[in-house]
Amino acid sequence: MREIHITEKDANQRLDKFLIKYMDKSSKGFIYKMLRKKRIKYNGKKAKGNENLKMGDSIQLYLSEETINKFREIKEIQNIKTTFEVIFEDKNILLCNKPLGLLVHPDKKSSKNTLIDEVLSYLVSKGEYDPKNSMGFTPGICNRLDRNTSGIIIVGKNLKTLQTINQMIKENKIKKYYLTIVKGVVEKSGILKGYHKKNNKNNQVEIMNTYKEGSKYVETRYRPLKNNGVYTLLEVEIITGRSHQIRAHLSKINHPIIGDRKYGDSTINNYFRKKYKLKHQFLHAYKINFPGKKEFIANMPDIYKKICMGENININLQ
Structure with a gap:
């Protein structure tokens, strides 16, 4: 026994x-x-x-x-080089700045060297996680970002924290903000509402004005920060967190994100690919607010900084 x-x-x-x-x-x-x-x-x-x-x-x-x-499967944690930046850390939580091109979790095509692999390797090296004595619990990631979206990822180091953070996200008590550059000049802040439906065959979503069977309500808020007369740097807050929500919502109002091959403008995408070698959407989860006005900011990748400087829409994030 x-x-x-x-x-x-x-x-x-x-x-x-x-x-x-x-x-x-x-x-x-x-x-x-x-x-x-x-x-x-x-x-x-x-x-x-x-x-x-x-x-x-x-x-x-x-x-x-x-x-x-x-x-019982004892997890084997490989010693993996850390590519993420630590934004904040204590005994309960780890905030990472996920780099571009890194998967958060394994998918069907790739199962190695994901962010969760790096996080577990990092916690093992610090002596904060021992899979042999974990009683089945594994530190977990609370929010997800696409492979080509950079920025803040929340990791719960223990079960209580993981449950608490997940509940706070569900109740929209944690505010998440993104930076993106879109086609055209956006002069005023706005709120976008609609219904989101995903086509799993082509991994693409549609935003509709009215409910259709299988769709889910989405809400996106945006605020222009700076424009150069051609493009606008936006701060975007997601009230709901659906797949490709920001990309599809902004495209629907004719302000697609630069570099976005699914929902964007091919002529604009070609311009940024040739000038800056941008091969994907410009989208960075740059800021997160916890209750109690605790705010954390993640630096942009170098390619995004270069684009902001080159297009004269640079801002100071601090």
Whole structure:
């Protein structure tokens, strides 16, 4: 019999979710079967799986060590060079400035050297994460950015922080701001509302004025910072966080982002590709505000700084 003692790090989650993470190679069916047969007990008693774990609780696994180990996958963390910039860090949270071209999580085409790989390697090197003694918990990323969108990524180092940040994002208590350069002159701030529907076949979205089956409400706010008579540097705040939301919304009002090959202007894209070697949309998650007026800013990539200087729409972010 193996007994697991719940610490503060693993409290405040359902028993079944903890067990699924602890024995992550087992099926859900196996977990529930063992609960029904009382081969897994909670505080020495039969459990259903929906109990909320508290610090000081215990779980008894009446399984052989061979069975437990067979169902447990100990993560192997590779020593990977860190390419992200640390914006802020304490015992609970890590704010990264994700560089251009780096995936946040593995996808079907690429499964190595992602931001999460770099983050886990970084935390292991600092002695803040040990996969062998993590009780199934892995530090996690709270917000996502496309491969070719740079900027601030929030990492929760423990379960409580991860749950808290995710809930704050869901309730829109954390404000996220982007910088982008768009076609044309934008003179006034505005709010864009509509309905978002994604075509998974071509990985492209449509923004509609009215609801259609399968669509989801989206809201985007923007504020012009500077223009040169041809292009405008915008600050964009997303109220909802849908795939390609900013890109599609700005394109719909005839102010597409420069470099955007899906929703942009091909003539303008060619200009920036030839002059600055820009091969993707200019979009940078540059600022984040937490409750209590805690604000953090991420520096722009060098190519974006070069474009702002070259087009005379440079601003001081600090």
